[in-house]
Amino acid sequence: MGAALRTVRLIQIAMLVSIGMYVVVGEVAGRHLNTDATVLYAISFASISVVGAILVVRKTLVLQSEAELREKPGDPATLSRWKTGYIVTYSLCEALAVFGLVLRIMGFTLTHVWPYYAGSFVLLLLFWPRMPQAQTSRSRVRDQNVDSG
Numbered sequence: 001m002g003a004a005l006r007t008v009r010l011i012q013i014a015m016l017v018s019i020g021m022y023v024v025v026g027e028v029a030g031r032h033l034n035t036d037a038t039v040l041y042a043i044s045f046a047s048i049s050v051v052g053a054i055l056v057v058r059k060t061l062v063l064q065s066e067a068e069l070r071e072k073p074g075d076p077a078t079l080s081r082w083k084t085g086y087i088v089t090y091s092l093c094e095a096l097a098v099f100g101l102v103l104r105i106m107g108f109t110l111t112h113v114w115p116y117y118a119g120s121f122v123l124l125l126l127f128w129p130r131m132p133q134a135q136t137s138r139s140r141v142r143d144q145n146v147d148s149g
Helices: 002-029 037-071 076-106 108-126 136-149
Strands: none
Touching: 002 076, 002 136, 037 076, 037 108, 076 108
16 A cells, blocks of 8 residues: 555656646747737636546545545555556646646637646645545444444
């Protein structure tokens, strides 16, 4: 489990660093063209959809896998699904920053695109991976009491 957690954290840190690189590239490569608000609205809609997909992936892959890893800490299939869930979540978070980069290169101002960079960065930090802790017999009893009551 420790190696998987380290791998996921390294991927997350690399993606956080890449957001900073996107900002720099966007500022260097940004053009001053006439921009179309329709493009901004379309990418904004796509971004909202990506955030929804992030929540779905997190619930279906990451949180379910964490619950299963509490029961069976060494299960390789569940650990693989947990790791995959985080990688997909981070890739979707990174997509928001890429949307910002695309908009900046198309000529939108930094004022228009900073929410994409910031949103991506905040979501990557928000979903910091944590090691699922094995359930103790006391917490299992408590969970059973909550479920039955």
